[in-house]
């Protein structure tokens with residue numbers, strides 16, 4: 001009898017080879033279940049890792065190529081690469097998508113990025129810290145179906161980071177808060193839970209809060225600023241054209257697109273409801289279904305404020321965010337309409353946003 005000793009030997013090289021490119025780029029069952037085995041061999045999946053003016057750079061298993069732009073694809077999308085008709089590649093259903101409305105006529109929806117798993121909402125422990133802004137970004141992430149994480153940088157500069165952490169934690173009980181000095185080793189360890197292999201992350205926040213510093217910390221380099229590709233645009237100004245996913249040593253993919261940094265609140269009604277879920281729940285107990293929580297009798301929201309259970313400023317911020325969203329989401333025609341209520345609300349929002357940033 002021959003005995004099988006194979007269990008005593010180390011695994012064969014073949015079984016420990018690195019994951020396939022698509023796994024490294026975040027391929028997972030959510031996408032796999034959208035395609036048949038036939039699709040898989042005829043039109044292999046590939047991820048859009050970079051968008052530039054004349055095409056989309058895609059990477060898959062044994063595929064790395066630039067294809068013509070597809071009207072409904074953006075950075076982060078998975079496409080089924082059709083070699084014979086590259087300009088007709090199918091875009092797979094997304095796990096998440098960030099969009100915005102273009103300025104100007106038509107206010108068409110523009111896709112910013114797809115299939116982001118985690119949005120790191122970055123602010124610093126100093127005068128940049130602003131609860132209303134955090135709520136706005138968290139609402140955007142919820143709306144886009146992205147996991148938000150609040151990152152407080154410059155904890156080394158503030159003798160008292162604790163009050164900032166407490167306030168950030170009050171934004172939503174669903175959103176973790178991590179504080180750090182973005183310049184050292186801390187980011188790698190503290191962001192690790194969201195930065196595993198194939199995870200796609202993005203940094204959102206105002207200028208100067210440390211987004212590039214954090215990106216460099218994950219990359220283990222200080223190359224982000226210097227690597228930015230800049231093109232002269234028609235007006236002779238320098239604008240960055242880079243919209244790309246880059247892989248970092250931990251195996252996660254960091255999205256770097258200027259559009260992510262300048263997000264407006266648009267079409268985010270349900271994201272706002274999620275951030276203010278406590279107020280939404282209370283509203284359902286108001287006597288009137290359309291209660292404005294103003295002077296109406298039987299208002300559960302005002303009762304909670306009077307009882308000290310919620311802060312009046314939180315109600316004010318909820319209203320402002322809803323108004324801002326309604327304004328930004330309105331079509332041009334709606335904006336021009338003579339609807340007095342909308343006009344009044346728009347003026348109020350414009351006035352308050354001038355004060356804000």
Ligand SMILES: Nc1nc2c(ncn2[C@@H]2O[C@H](COP(=O)(O)OP(=O)(O)OP(=O)(O)O)[C@@H](O)[C@H]2O)c(=O)[nH]1
Nearest residue numbers: 153154155180181182183207208209210211212213
């Ligand atoms: N002391 C300290 N400085 C930091 C920290 N994070 C960032 N900085 C510094 O703050 C400055 C701005 O950081 P950036 O990473 O360029 O900020 P950014 O968010 O990428 O800014 P934009 O590119 O303008 O959007 C740099 O000089 C950083 O070194 C931190 O945690 N502690």
Ligand SMILES: [Zn+2]
Nearest residue numbers: 286291293299
């Ligand atoms: Zn009410």
